[in-house]
Amino acid sequence: MREEVLSLxxxxxxxxxxxxxxxxxxxETMTLNLHIRTGQRVLYLLKEFRAxxxxxxxxxxxxxxxxxxxxxxxxxxxxxxxxxxxxxxSRYANVRCKDAVVDRFVKKFGRRPDSGPERNHTVVHLYWxxxxxxxxxxxxxxxxxxxxxxxxxxxxxxxxTLAAATVLATRWQGTGHFVNPMCGSGTxxxxxxxxGLARAPGLLRSNFGFMHLRGFNEASWKMLxxxxxxxxxxxxxxxxxxxxxxxSALQAARQNAATAGVDHVIRFxxxxxxxxxxxxxxxxxxxxPPYGERLGELRELGETYQGIGDFFKxxxxxxxxxxxxxxxNLSKRIGLRTRRRVPFFNxxxxxxxxxxxxxxxxxxxxxxxxxVP
Ligand SMILES: C[S@@+](CC[C@H](N)C(=O)[O-])C[C@H]1O[C@@H](n2cnc3c(N)ncnc32)[C@H](O)[C@@H]1O
Numbered sequence: 001m002r003e004e005v006l007s008l009x010x011x012x013x014x015x016x017x018x019x020x021x022x023x024x025x026x027x028e029t030m031t032l033n034l035h036i037r038t039g040q041r042v043l044y045l046l047k048e049f050r051a052x053x054x055x056x057x058x059x060x061x062x063x064x065x066x067x068x069x070x071x072x073x074x075x076x077x078x079x080x081x082x083x084x085x086x087x088x089x090s091r092y093a094n095v096r097c098k099d100a101v102v103d104r105f106v107k108k109f110g111r112r113p114d115s116g117p118e119r120n121h122t123v124v125h126l127y128w129x130x131x132x133x134x135x136x137x138x139x140x141x142x143x144x145x146x147x148x149x150x151x152x153x154x155x156x157x158x159x160x161t162l163a164a165a166t167v168l169a170t171r172w173q174g175t176g177h178f179v180n181p182m183c184g185s186g187t188x189x190x191x192x193x194x195x196g197l198a199r200a201p202g203l204l205r206s207n208f209g210f211m212h213l214r215g216f217n218e219a220s221w222k223m224l225x226x227x228x229x230x231x232x233x234x235x236x237x238x239x240x241x242x243x244x245x246x247x248s249a250l251q252a253a254r255q256n257a258a259t260a261g262v263d264h265v266i267r268f269x270x271x272x273x274x275x276x277x278x279x280x281x282x283x284x285x286x287x288x289p290p291y292g293e294r295l296g297e298l299r300e301l302g303e304t305y306q307g308i309g310d311f312f313k314x315x316x317x318x319x320x321x322x323x324x325x326x327x328x329n330l331s332k333r334i335g336l337r338t339r340r341r342v343p344f345f346n347x348x349x350x351x352x353x354x355x356x357x358x359x360x361x362x363x364x365x366x367x368x369x370x371x372v373p
Pocket of ligand 1: 154155156157158159181182183184185186187188243244245246249271272273274288289290291304
């Protein structure tokens, strides 16, 4: 995330967990929303203060000039991250925040905007940890992981933002090949294709939170989109290959790729992972195998993970191999030395992206000079 923000020309002041703090105008949040691949949302800070209880919270929020941003005929939703001893149910904090906005409108205009749970208009985000409070606009509205191309639900899909972060962690840029056996709904291959084509992920979406704020500069937004479209490539130097044993997964992947407008750069094939074509040359092989929960499943998966190791050894010459998994015990069955382990969270599950160097020279093998007794 840090690298992405820096590469877009924004400073990074601090990092906390998976979030980074930067600086920019409300208008500049459009650039971040259009180009960020790995972030879930772009929050714009309106006010910071300290509050010990819900009444103090209400007072501070009602002092914000909401009428500068929202229309009394509009609609807004409140989301929150709350951990304060006076609040047992975070929904109560949301209600007090919503009331503070509404009360200000009623007092000034005798009318008020509507509010509710829909995130497709204005979204106000309340951060309240201990006494520390921050009031933000969530300028993304719906999370940025909802790119808009995944229309067919499948089992255990990866979030689009996580898939993009995984591809970026492999350092694949489009020059070598990107091989993705066990592609499921195709998220990794589609995100790789968008990265390879330098296509801005936000181009697929027509609705963002910032569009519903007063002063939204539509002309500027159109210009940004036009520039992003002009900068996107038409083809990728390397091949992107996606395979899965399940024909229905493959059909979903194909359709998702077509919706994302990248199906012309991905070669799909229904097959066992071990039969995935690996073009001669260099690149990355990335697998997100099932982690398994039930015991019988785990036994079978042990063999699958062992098979992944064999596949890497036999077919991966010249490539870097990657396995994204939430089950480190199973990953031991791969039987290759990991070169790097990148921690990730998939929802609540702690996962790892394991990197294996598959260049011939790095394999565990007996050298011609080793004397074997
Ligand atoms: C965790 S899902 C992958 C999800 C994917 N990353 C996505 O975003 O949709 C694992 C996939 O592995 C596939 N799979 C399981 N065993 C396989 C095998 N032996 N060969 C090929 N694919 C297999 C399943 O059909 C499933 O689609």
